[in-house]
Amino acid sequence: MIKFLDLHKINLPYQEAFHQKMQDVLDKGWFILGDEVNEFEKNFASFCQMDHCIGVANGLDAMVLVFRAHIELGNLKEGDEIIVPANTYIASILAILQSGLKPVFAEPNIDSYNLDPSKIEENVSPKTKGILVVHLYGQLANMDQIIDVAHKHNLLIVEDCAQAHGLNFRGNHTRCFSFYPGKNLGCLGDAGAVLTNDEQLATIVKTLRNYGSNEKYVNELIGYNSRLDEVQASFLNVKLPNLSAENSRRKAIATKYLNSVVNPKIVLPVVENIDNHVFHLFVIRTKNRNDLQQYLKENGIETLIHYPIPPHKQEAMKAFQHLSFPITEKIHNEVLSLPISPVLTDSEVDEIINTMNKY
Numbered sequence: 001m002i003k004f005l006d007l008h009k010i011n012l013p014y015q016e017a018f019h020q021k022m023q024d025v026l027d028k029g030w031f032i033l034g035d036e037v038n039e040f041e042k043n044f045a046s047f048c049q050m051d052h053c054i055g056v057a058n059g060l061d062a063m064v065l066v067f068r069a070h071i072e073l074g075n076l077k078e079g080d081e082i083i084v085p086a087n088t089y090i091a092s093i094l095a096i097l098q099s100g101l102k103p104v105f106a107e108p109n110i111d112s113y114n115l116d117p118s119k120i121e122e123n124v125s126p127k128t129k130g131i132l133v134v135h136l137y138g139q140l141a142n143m144d145q146i147i148d149v150a151h152k153h154n155l156l157i158v159e160d161c162a163q164a165h166g167l168n169f170r171g172n173h174t175r176c177f178s179f180y181p182g183k184n185l186g187c188l189g190d191a192g193a194v195l196t197n198d199e200q201l202a203t204i205v206k207t208l209r210n211y212g213s214n215e216k217y218v219n220e221l222i223g224y225n226s227r228l229d230e231v232q233a234s235f236l237n238v239k240l241p242n243l244s245a246e247n248s249r250r251k252a253i254a255t256k257y258l259n260s261v262v263n264p265k266i267v268l269p270v271v272e273n274i275d276n277h278v279f280h281l282f283v284i285r286t287k288n289r290n291d292l293q294q295y296l297k298e299n300g301i302e303t304l305i306h307y308p309i310p311p312h313k314q315e316a317m318k319a320f321q322h323l324s325f326p327i328t329e330k331i332h333n334e335v336l337s338l339p340i341s342p343v344l345t346d347s348e349v350d351e352i353i354n355t356m357n358k359y
């Protein structure tokens with residue numbers, strides 16, 4: 001069976017270094033917000049070419065803390081509307097709701113699966129104050145046009161980069177990352193980070209992540225417990241130097257798929273510029289998605305669906321269930337993600353291509 005994502009194999013080359021780091025952390029006896037977190041924040045800020053990195057507990061919290069910080073700064077207030085792609089992972093929506101803001105769903109572009117700037121504009125109301133851009137599946141959203149719309153209507157931009165580690169971003173926006181094990185840069189548990197060039201915002205996020213406190217037992221803000229712990233940070237320090245090489249391997253596999261999967265029943269992703277994609281996922285579309293998934297399974301290939309139910313159709317989202325988004329619903333009915341992890345072998349990639357072509 002070709003696994004969709006073999007996390008054991010992905011982490012195998014780092015095992016010895018992980019053991020050493022674990023031992024170092026044990027020897028120091030310091031487990032929360034210490035040297036490893038500081039080092040990772042420095043390393044990842046430099047990797048992203050941004051001024052500040054604040055390690056937090058997970059990707060969802062990274063977004064919640066950024067929205068809360070904008071509220072503290074007076075840039076947003078509770079009840080403000082944030083435009084978000086309707087086909088994103090639920091975390092993007094939850095971050096808006098948990099910050100006391102209102103998500104306004106916008107249909108994506110069917111080819112890029114990312115926000116469609118014209119659909120953003122259709123949804124702007126007097127209460128709209130921001131856009132949560134998601135670089136879904138690892139592909140850069142249409143930033144030039146999104147930035148134009150944002151300027152025109154004076155909207156904040158926050159970026160959900162949970163699937164986009166190593167992407168060449170555009171503009172000077174606050175970016176939120178997750179290091180969940182399956183991401184392009186993944187640790188061995190939960191972790192996340194906020195990247196920003198805004199010093200004031202960085203200071204507030206740093207305060208919010210630690211009970212609203214900078215000085216022990218002195219609380220300035222209604223904070224959270226959302227700290228990145230030392231052990232996870234130490235594992236991220238081990239893996240970060242290899243992120244670019246792993247992303248290159250993903251790109252090479254994607255290029256092979258794009259050039260070699262030829263089947264009229266299968267719609268390949270539209271990639272306008274291969275340098276604007278880090279291929280967290282390789283997502284194809286087909287009318288009989290469940291049938292193709294079953295066929296691939298019978299032929300020893302594991303696939304996943306990102307995602308089977310759109311956020312507005314989830315039971316948890318009762319307030320939005322009456323809404324209808326035909327493009328989003330079509331995407332959720334037709335998408336299927338092929339394996340694209342950096343540890344796939346060439347022969348596994350060939351086997352996937354041949355099997356797809358025989359369908």
Ligand SMILES: *Cc1c(COP(=O)(O)O)cnc(C)c1O
Binds near residue numbers: 059061091
């Ligand atoms: C993984 C993911 C998140 C959430 O990250 P967690 O660390 O699991 O909280 C948010 N948005 C997108 C698009 C994701 O893929």
